[in-house]
Amino acid sequence: MIIDGLKKTIDESLEQYFAGKGSYNKMIYEAMHYSLSVGGKRIRPILLLLCYQLYKDNYIEVLEPACALEMIHTYSLIHDDLPSMDNDDLRRGKPTCHKVYGEALAVLAGDGLLNEAANLLINYSMKRGTLGLNAAKIILEASSVEGMIGGQVVDILSENKRIELEQLEYMHSRKTGALIKAAIKAGAVIADAPEEDLKVLDSFGDKLGMAFQIKDDILDVVGDTSVLGKMVNSDAQNNKTTYVTVYGLEECKSICSSLTEECMELLKGLSADTSHLQELTNYLLMREY
Ligand code: GRG
Helix, strand or coil: CHHHHHHHHHHHHHHHHHCCCCCCCHHHHHHHHHHHHCCCCCHHHHHHHHHHHCCCCCHHHHHHHHHHHHHHHHHHHHHHHCCCCCCCCEECCEECHHHHHCHHHHHHHHHHHHHHHHHHHHHHHHHHCHHHHHHHHHHHHHCCCCCHHHHHHHHHHCCCCCCCHHHHHHHHHHHCHHHHHHHHHHHHHHCCCCHHHHHHHHHHHHHHHHHHHHHHHHHHHHCCHHHHCCCCCHHHHCCCCCHHHHHCHHHHHHHHHHHHHHHHHHHHCCCCCCHHHHHHHHHHHHCCC
């Protein structure tokens, strides 16, 4: 399966990135490396590579923005797990960053990953020119207060409250959807994809992000902690409104399948061979973690 090969390439590239770095500050590199290397499906960087590969042959050319995206995602997980946020002890099947390195270093490790991602994106843009700069803009905007951070704010403020569906959709389209969509768009933009395809990929990103979140909500109810690598029933314990509390489990499964079907139809309308992207879309629907 090509997806396994891409994941291996991304893992190796992230591993190399931090090798040998640090002196008196070495501990922060260890904390950053710990959270990056303990696991993770690497969905976002894989999406970026696959969307680039729709139009260009050599995906190695976009490994830097792909790794930057995974660093941003991992920073968000480290911060999300902190006692002041979701207060989780388990992530990617291992103790969370603050459990291993303490809260102060976990905050700094998250900050460090975000900053390192920005460095990677700027260096990449300097090499790659306008297309690289456009991709950096897409990724950094998706992580911003109007993107992932904004979604997280709504999540924090709505704990122990019932929220309306519109607010739930606002929250998830930013907290989860923004980075997924950015991965798709950034890959295609660097590859200089045709404008009509970018529009289709925009809708694909919206639907895939929503399907991913609904599946995440389903797994929080029916999943297995040992497979998921994080605690189950955390949404209920934190008294959160989720797609499952709004629609119920069975309806969620059906919405998730319909969205996946719509994603497949959109992909079939593109000018490129989308078979690998279809494979990934299906995998996300079927995943158990
Ligand atoms: C702290 C700014 C800030 C944002 C946090 C990502 C996030 C926002 C919170 C994580 C909480 C959560 C479970 C969100 C639901 C969707 C999601 C992002 C799941 C984790 O992503 P996966 O499944 O994780 O791709 P892996 O570990 O495979 O990388």
